Amino acid sequence: MATTINEVINREAPLMESRRLAYLNQMKTLTDSPVNLPQKTVAGLTPEQTAARNLYSAGIGSYQPYLDSATDAQNAALGYIGGGYDTTGIAGTQTGMGAGMINAASNQLAANQAAGMPAAYQQMATEGYNDPTGRNYISQGIGGLQNAGAMFDPASASGFMNQYEDTAVQQALQDIQRQGDIAAQQGNANAVSAGAFGGARSGIQAAELQRNVLDQQGRTAANMRNTGYMNALQNATAAFENSANRGITGATNTGQLGNLYSTAAMNAAGGIGNLGLGFGKLDSSNVALQGDLGTAAANTGSIYGNLAGIQSGIGRDNSGVGMNLANIGGAGVQYGSTQANDLYNVGANIRNVNQLGNDATYANQMATVAEPYNRLMAYGDALNKTPSTQSSMTASTTPNAGMANTIVGGLGTAAGLYGASRSGGIV
Secondary structure: OOOOOOOOOOOHHHHHHHHHHHHHHHHHHHHHHOOOOOOOOOOOOOOOHHHHHHHHEEEEEEEEHHHHHHHHHHHHHHHHHHHHHHHHHHHHHHHHHHHHHHHHHHHHHHHHHHHHHHHHHHHHEEEEEEEEOOHHEEEEEHHHHHHOOOOOOHHHHHOOOOOOOOHHHHHHHHHHHHHHHHHHHHHHHHHHHHHHOHHHHHHHHHHHHHHHHHHHHHHHHHHHHHHHHHHHHHHHHHHHHHHHHHHHHHHHHHHHHHHHHHHHHHHHHHHHHHHHHHHHHOHHHHHHHHHHHHHHHHHHHHHHHHHHHHHHHHHHHHHHHHHHHHHHHHHHHHHHHHHHHHHOOOOHHHHHHHHEEEEEEHHHHHHHHHHHHHHHHHHHHHHHHOOEEEEEEEEEOOOOOOHHHHHHHHHHHHHHHHHHHHHHHOO
């Protein structure tokens, strides 16, 4: 019994097969060649920045001579003031005048007490302590801080959605459908030219094309809507955070204002209360004693006050000179620092521009290196997405067969090759 051997060879369309082989050869050639990658460069300090650093260094310690002169002037002023305290005999003539002024003050104090002044001061102090204005500001600040911790509501992103998003999505879907219709017409034209229009293969290609169109439309619509929502959510989150930060700042400022107001009111109330207590403790018997003590204090104060007035004038003048010298030194340092800072900022701006130029050059060089790879990748992606056909070639052989069987087998093989060529779009 004769044995029949069947050999089946499946191949892609010759055009696609040749282009894939060419693409692989180009990719191998490109990847086998070494690439010299560009190096990033950093812009150095500009002449303006170097000059600013030198100016800073030159200004260090320049104030010291002025400070030394100011110290000498202050020491001289202290010497004159000390000499004024030694001249105590000058103040003797002021004793009687000081006693009269103290007695008049004591009489006025007694009159105020008789007129009910302590009670009035106490009432004013109580009103100051009970003033709710500061506490109200503090309560408002606390409430604002509590409200600032509210949870972000993702539903608020709907208010930031682009109102033209649906129009853009629909236009993109129409563009994809139009490209699909063009591809379908081209496929029908190819099928007609190959004599295969209306066949099962033509229907399969049309169905696959329509599936690809619907798949691309779905991905495009999903990506566009997802991008629109994420942008709206990001904008809503930023608006929420900005509002919360403004609320925290306002609440903090309001609380600080309340604290300052309360502190000032309590200090004022305490001072008024103490004044009222002082009035309340003084009575007619203590007025005389306070007058005597006041006379002694006035005498002593007059003596030292007159000494300071007579002898310390020169000291004050010298002290003023010292302060002016110190201010001149400080102003010189400040002006030099400001000038150096401005010069450094100018240099920094120039350096930033230089760095931008370096970065642009580096980016352009990298783009030049990557361009062949990007081109081949785009071409390979196009090859992968291009529909292709396959052809099958079947050959049957029978060892030790007669001439008749050989002729019949050859005819069958030829017929199979012709059918495979037509189904593969070759003929």
